[in-house]
Amino acid sequence: MSGLAVTGAGGFLGWHLRAAMKESGTPVEAISVGTGFEASKATAAVDGSERVIHIAGINRASDEEVRDGNIAFAEQLSSALLAAATPPPVVVYANSTQATNGSVYGESKARAAEILAETASTIGAEFVDVRLPNLFGEHGRPFYNAVTATFSHLVATGESPVVENDKELTLLHAQNAADILSGAAPVRALEDLQQEETVSGLLARLQGYAELYDRGEIPSIAEDFDRDLFNTYRSYTFPAQSPIDLTRHADARGSFFEIIRSHGGPGQSSFSTTVPGVTRGDHFHRRKIERFTVLQGRARISLRRLYSDEVVSFEVSGDAPGAVDMPTMWAHNITNIGEDLLYTSFWTNDIFDPANPDTIAEAV
CATH class of the missing domain: 2.60.120.10 (Jelly Rolls)
Structure with missing residues (x-):
């Protein structure tokens, strides 16, 4: 086969990646990990693929489940890669900037990267470790995926969120992340594509969008970040605010x-x-x-x-x-x-x- 083989294809980032691949017509083969992992199906998915992208992970569970889950997912994918007759030339890991913060989640993400790097070396593939910051994008799950999703949902439904812990965020739109993971954009572009913003600043932007869009007006979207963030906000207003x-x-x-x-x-x-x-x-x-x-x-x-x-x-x-x-x-x-x-x-x-x-x- 050709195209991409992807774990976590059904999640937030996986959905954005699959949507992005429709532009180039690149097929995406989903790989189940965790309790749904089937060695033969996973091996068939990676065999002959152009690129394998590992997105699946656990970040909201007990410390033990987070640690064991992230490592197990990498080990499952590794076993499929090693069993493939024609392994992919590129193995990409959707890692996190938290991989170096010493948390249980960060340590498990770092260990998963080591497992995949070792496997890539064994099969003669390039290993691409993409350390993603806070992601935002259309149809993120409120109270789960990211603060942007939660704020967008609350503002779109007329609520007034309160910032309890204001801090600096590094934000990246999920479509930009998809481009980097797929190779459409180089990893070095990550620095230019991400945006620094405080939690309070993020909320203020979204509230500003809402004030105008409630009247059917389009806010200033001269900057790509504002366009992407406004598109994210709009996804929480549809179809309630249409026509x-x-x-x-x-x-x-x-x-x-x-x-x-x-x-x-x-x-x-x-x-x-x-x-x-x-x-x-x-x-x-x-x-x-x-x-x-x-x-x-x-x-x-x-x-x-x-x-x-x-x-x-x-x-x-x-x-x-x-x-x-x-x-x-x-x-x-x-x-x-x-x-x-x-x-x-x-x-x-x-x-x-x-x-x-x-x-x-x-x-x-």
């Missing part, structure tokens, strides 16, 4: 309404007509923000989160304008369900680049 109601002003001359207010960063607007019964779209974006606004006619906008079967749909009309923002890593399309020509406005936060379109085909 976004737009105020329509009408008189004898016709009608007028604002489509978008953006507070900073690039942007591009476009317009389309669609004949009855036709569907446009069927793609997703990894980082791009996109807004659909029906100006005239009737449409159904449908969205599906990657690796989910559930479809969320909205029926919108130019008679009562509403905008729908496409969450990142959700496939989406728009269908003319009326009898007349459909007029639609599209806005994105970046100027289209054919060499880097961030528009990946995916049927809803």
Whole structure:
């Protein structure tokens, strides 16, 4: 086989990695570890793969479970690598910056790295030890994955979180982590891609986004970090805050309404007509923000989160304008369900680049 073999493919970072790989069409083979480990299946998954990425780990359990679990996962993967007839040329470990802090978790992550490094040496593979800081990203699990997920969930639901232990955080978006783990970006890029922020500063940013987005406005996303953090926040507002109601002003001359207010960063607007019964779209974006606004006619906008079967749909009309923002890593399309020509406005936060379109085909 070719492609990637990945442990922890069903977790937060694993989901982001699989979403990222859709852009290049790289297949991802999941490897179960822990109680679900099956030696023959794991060996078959790594045999002939281009790269093995070890993401699976335990960080929330008793000290004994954390220590034994992280080491056991590495040993299980190691046994599969050693048994493979054609082992991968690259073994990547999603390690943690906590590997050197002396905690039980850190020591277990460090020991797992040693096990995989020794195995990589034995099979003649390159070993890539990626020490990841605090990760954030779309659809992180509140009260579990990271403080960003918890804050985003609370702010999106109208709560006012309190910072009890303000400290400096080093933050990295999960899509950037996916690029590094997959080799799409070099490990040395980690320093430039991560962002320093305090816990209180993080909360203030999210609350600032919420204040504007509650009115349907886009905050300043001139910096990549703000774009990624805002996309993370938006994932906790969907679908509850969609569609976004737009105020329509009408008189004898016709009608007028604002489509978008953006507070900073690039942007591009476009317009389309669609004949009855036709569907446009069927793609997703990894980082791009996109807004659909029906100006005239009737449409159904449908969205599906990657690796989910559930479809969320909205029926919108130019008679009562509403905008729908496409969450990142959700496939989406728009269908003319009326009898007349459909007029639609599209806005994105970046100027289209054919060499880097961030528009990946995916049927809803």
